[in-house]
Amino acid sequence: MAQLLVVGSSTANSLPALALLSHDITLAPADSTALTDSARSDVVIVDGSGDLAAARMMCRLFKSSGITLPILLVVTEGGLAALTGDWGIGDVIVDGAGPAEFDARIRLMLSARSSDGLISSGGIVIDEGAYSAILNDAPLDLTYTEFELLKYLVQHPGRVFSREHLLADVWGYDYYGGTRTVDVHIRRLRAKLGTEHEALIGTVRNVGYRFSPDGVPRH
Numbered sequence: 001m002a003q004l005l006v007v008g009s010s011t012a013n014s015l016p017a018l019a020l021l022s023h024d025i026t027l028a029p030a031d032s033t034a035l036t037d038s039a040r041s042d043v044v045i046v047d048g049s050g051d052l053a054a055a056r057m058m059c060r061l062f063k064s065s066g067i068t069l070p071i072l073l074v075v076t077e078g079g080l081a082a083l084t085g086d087w088g089i090g091d092v093i094v095d096g097a098g099p100a101e102f103d104a105r106i107r108l109m110l111s112a113r114s115s116d117g118l119i120s121s122g123g124i125v126i127d128e129g130a131y132s133a134i135l136n137d138a139p140l141d142l143t144y145t146e147f148e149l150l151k152y153l154v155q156h157p158g159r160v161f162s163r164e165h166l167l168a169d170v171w172g173y174d175y176y177g178g179t180r181t182v183d184v185h186i187r188r189l190r191a192k193l194g195t196e197h198e199a200l201i202g203t204v205r206n207v208g209y210r211f212s213p214d215g216v217p218r219h
Helices: 033-040 052-064 077-082 099-111 144-155 163-171 180-193
Strands: 003-007 024-028 043-047 071-075 091-094 118-121 124-127 132-135 160-162 201-204 208-211
Touching (some): 003 033, 043 052, 043 099, 052 077, 071 099, 077 091, 132 144, 160 163, 163 180, 163 208, 180 201
Parallel strands (some): 003 024, 003 043, 071 091
Antiparallel strands (some): 160 208, 201 208
């Protein structure tokens, strides 16, 4: 089951085929708030069946923000002619497609992101099975929590996470410590990445942290 963020649909019935699937669906308006809403999502579905210009703007906004989630664009048959490579989408589906086609495209987009159980981005390769992390072929000596935190960030490149969000998803809801522990572990991770690569984990002012695969800090 995947976490789907549907952008541009004003009601839950806008894409009825999705409601027949077992995926969790979150609706978001076609504006910048969708970037934050994507933090817990696996796939973004941009509904361009009603407003193609707004859909194009959203696809480009995700791309320019460094968010690398796969994007499935829904368009009418007439809208296909307007699509170009700079939209930054992973796949396209014609409005009116059935649930089986939606499910197949979502599964294919998700499977394309994984490779033999390895998670890689920005020169970091994480092997969940071996519980190891490598940066440019050099192993990283990480504690359990550092490994889990780095894995979580690398799994979601470009997405911004608040300290509270990281505490809940990495430490767990039963953890009673303060958010300062996140800052401490981020600082330790950056130190282990080294000065040349510490910018892989960027600070987003007044929000939290993000993993930037290009190593360029984003504030």
